[in-house]
Amino acid sequence: MTFRPEKTWRLLAILLAFAMVAAACGNGDDDTATTSAGGDAGGGDAQPFAGEVVNVFGAFVDADADAFADTVAPFEAATGIDVVYEGSGDFETQIGIRINGGNAPDIAMFPQPGLWANFIDDMIDFNDLGVDMDQARADLSDYLVELPGQVAADTGNARDGVFGGWFRLNTKSWLWIPVPEFADAGYTVPETWDDLLALQDQILADGNTPWCLGIESAGATGWVLTDWMEDIVLRTAGPDVYDDWVSNGIPFNDPEIAKAAQFLGDVMFPEGNVLGGTDGILATPFGDQNTPMFDDTPACYLAKQAGFITGFFPDGTFGPGVDNQTEAIPFPSIDGSGDVMLGGGDLFGVFSDAGAVAETVKFLVSPEGGEGFAQAQAGYLSPNSRFDTSNYVDPFQKQQGELLAGALGAGGFRFDASDLMPAAVGAGTFWTGMVEYVQGGPDSLDDVLQSIQDSWPSS
Amino acid sequence: MSVAYEIGMGEEARPKTLMERILDRWLVKLIVVIIAVLWLVPTAGLLVSSFRPADAITTSGWWTVFDKLADSRTWTIENYRQVMNADGMGNAFLNSLAVTIPATVIPITIAAFAAYAFAWMDFRGRQVLFVVVVGLMVVPLQMALIPLLKIYTGGANAFGIPIIPDLDLSGTYMGVWLAHTGFGLPLAIYLLRNYIGSLPASMMESASIDGASHFQTFIRLVVPISVPAIASFAIFQFLWVWNDFLVALVFLGGTPDVSVVTIKLAELVGSRGQDWQVLTAGAFVTMILPLTVFFGLQRFFVRGLTAGSVKG
Structure with missing residues (x-):
């Protein structure tokens, strides 16, 4: 050829x-x-920052990114600032590359406070941006305002000033039940842990399986159970012990933590208590955990997962305009624990002190900052106590918002502990430890907790 | 290659037994078929899954569809609809082309010149330079991300003297073209040098005797007969750049106006990966162009790969 x-x-x-x-x-x-x-921008003199661009980089994408565009639209119209959001599922690595490469965004939204703290030296103090911190403290609760500084100190990045703002929160302390089958079977919603254990036995006695539980999440397998542990510790030991636990003020094998793990064991280990047994726990992807509950005859009657799990439900089972086949109930209280709620959120840091950036930050921390987001995405919950809750358009969003506001007001809201602990533990041995606990059974608990404690970085 | 070679030798030595003839004819084919099937099964599964509803994918394996092929609930084009209707998908395709084609043409052009120089021009330090270039292949590109980004955003200074000016290339197409060019060059130069170096020396000599300069020899003689090698590397580079996620994300960014197809696809999955079923359809949508390129250039592909290796 x-x-x-x-x-x-x-x-x-x-x-x-x-x-x-x-x-x-x-x-x-x-x-x-x-x-x-x-x-x-040329439209009028009312736009003091006409034509200026503020770059925001975050971890949320797709529909959430659209919702962010909705939420800043009125602000853009009022100020002339063009807020450009860029989201990446690869945020955790990208943000490091960009900041170290001299290409930092103006504002970055971190899903993990521990990651945020790594870049605190490059950030701008909110006081220098002209944010009214007294107002912010009143709006957000002492816990949320102080948490970033605490995380920075715990991770060896302490710096004077305020460098983190909260944009949105989510809640984790939820159990899911099938409706109407749950009530039809004669079960009542458990108010306390004892109720829950009694309910388990009742479901077992009826020849049904109480729990759906799946924790498989590829490289992050284990986080589902760390959430369980956190919810139980928060209730059995209280928020103060919880804070000590996060900063390793009490060791991981403290009796309080061991007790919580035993409570979790009472759910995981009894014969027939979990669909598929311990093998099922390890092999079922967390997103598919609730799916068997939607069978014609529910394969299980209880599941625990954060509010975001609704995104994984099969179409037509939950949400607006749908005959809901499942319902969220609050995680039961233990030994009279009060208004507590486990959650997570996006913490943002600011890398530019330009006027337009300061203006954007003030808008994001204001009660109006999340309105558009809340209307567009039912997963959005505002950290701000002055937030107008009529913007929560979805019933479950309202339900979450009320419990969150109650817990924040009562000082019982706590951030996901594994996201606050040093990454070696919170995104490492705590996860793998929980997997070992599932595999090893109740007897392995002491060894597991000891090995997690041993892995705590000494600094 | 070696299998065919040995069998060829045996044929000349003595007549073959029936068994050997069966082996000749079928064994190789059988192995090829088995390997091809092994490789294709997951792809076929992905293709089947891409036409199934999300709930069905989570609850049963793709092979179960063969029991209920005619059932309308088994099939859906929802996944494809979701991918094709996603905001900015068309724009992302254009962006991908705008990144991929120059990022393929530029390194090949440079590599062809360099390969000719390494093979046929005598200059001091030629071997050392070539070894350095080939050695660069072992450097993972991830190591270069942050330094390169620093140069893009702030230039480079040595002892206060600017060596590379601040060109503000971050977030521009030029920036990502240059990055891909740099990452692709070592392999391109290596492959092309091997091919061009294996051309007969007598040909170069006669060109030189006829009065052709190096440049003329290269353009008129070497490039036309190196087309198979060039085309085969073009396919490599095209596929690599087209499928690239990391380099584009770092140097171009993920804002809607510049994001390429791979980045767009990753976003479609949602913040928590809840919409992962669109990946099945997305994989086939993004595959269309590379497949077209591959089948369009495949006659070069096989020739180019073997031409360099078995010559002489």
């Missing part, structure tokens, strides 16, 4: 020309975007 050089060259030339056109089109889009932004 002979090659025809002219032909090949022509092909290459066409390809190259095509690419240049594509690139030009891309740039063309940029141009129109800027001009239209400029056009809007």
Whole structure:
């Protein structure tokens, strides 16, 4: 076969020309975007920051990213600032590359406070941005305002000032039950841990399986059970002991923590108590955990998972305009524990002191900062006590919002402990330890807790 | 190659037994078929899954569809609808092309020149330079991300003297083209040098006697007969850049106006991975172009790979 050089060259030339056109089109889009932004901005003198761009980088993507665009739209219209959000599922590695590479975003939203603390030296103090911290403290609760500083201190990154703001929270202390089958079977919603254990026995006695529990999450397998532990510790030992536990003020093998693990064992280990037994716990992806509950005859009657699990439910089982087949009930109280709620949230740091950035930060911490987000995404919960709850459009969102506000007001809200602990533990041995506990059974508990404690970084 | 070679030798030595003839004809084919099937089964499963509803994927394996092929509940195009209708998917395709084509053409052009120089031009330190270039292949590109980004955003200074000016390349197409060029060059130069170096020396000599300069020899002679090697590397580079997620995310970013297909796809899965079923359809949507390129250039592909290795 002979090659025809002219032909090949022509092909290459066409390809190259095509690419240049594509690139030009891309740039063309940029141009129109800027001009239209400029056009809007030119509208009036009321926009003090017309045409300025604020870059926000975060971990949430897709529908959440659209919701963020909704939430800043009124702010953009009022100020002329163009808030450009970029989300990446790879946020944890990307943010390090960008900051170290000198390409930090103006504002970054960290899902893990521990990660946030790593970059505290590059951040701008909220006081220097002109944020009213007294108001913020009143709005957010002492715990939330002080938590970032505490995390920074615990991770050896202590720095004077305020460097973290809260944008949104989520809640984790929820059990899920099938409706109407749960009530039809004669079961009542457990108010206390004793109720829960009694209910377990009742379900077992009826020949049914009480729990659906699945923790498989690839490299992060184990976090589902760390959430369980946290919810139980928060109730059996109380928020103060919980804080000590997070900072390793009490060791991991403290009797209080061991007690919580035994409570968890009372759910996981009894014969027939969990669908699929301990093998099922380890092999079922956390997102599929609740699915058997939607069978015509529910394969289980109880499951525990954070509020975001609704995103994993099969279509047509839960949500607006649907005949709900499941319902969330609060995690039962233990030994009279009060208003407590386990949760997580997005903590943002600021890397630029430009006027437009300061203005954006003030908007994000204001009660209005999350309104558009709340309306667009039922997963959004505001950390701000002055937030107008009529923006919660979904019943479950309202339910979460009420319990969250109650717990924040009573000082009983606690952030996910594994996200606050040093990564070696919180995203390492605590996860693997829980997996070993499932595999090893009740007798392995002492060894597991001891080995987690041994892995705590000495600093 | 070696299998075929040994069998060929045996044929000349003595007549073959029936068994050997069966082995000749079928064993190799059988092994090829088995390997092909092993490789294709997961892909076929993915294809089947991409047409199944999300609930069905979670509750049963893709092979169970063969029991209920005609059932309308078994099949859906919802996943494809979700991918194709996603905001900015068309734009992402254009962005991917705008990144991929120059990021394929530029390194090949440079590599072809360099390969010719390494193979046929005499200059001091040629071998050392070549070894350094080849040695660069072992450096993981991840190591270069942060330093390169620093240069893009702030230039580089040595002892207060600017060596590389601050070109503000971060977030531009030029920035990502350069990055891909740098990451692709060592392998490109190595492959092309091997091919161009194996061309007969007599050919170069006669070109030189006829009065051709190095440049003329390269353009008129070497490039036309190196097309198989160039095309086969073009496919490699094209597929690598098209499927690349990391380099694009670091140097171009994920904002909607510049995000490429891979980044768009990763976003579709949702903040907590709840919509992972769209990945099945997304994989096939993004595969269309690479497959077209591969089948379009495949006659070069096989030739190019073998041409360099078995010559002489």
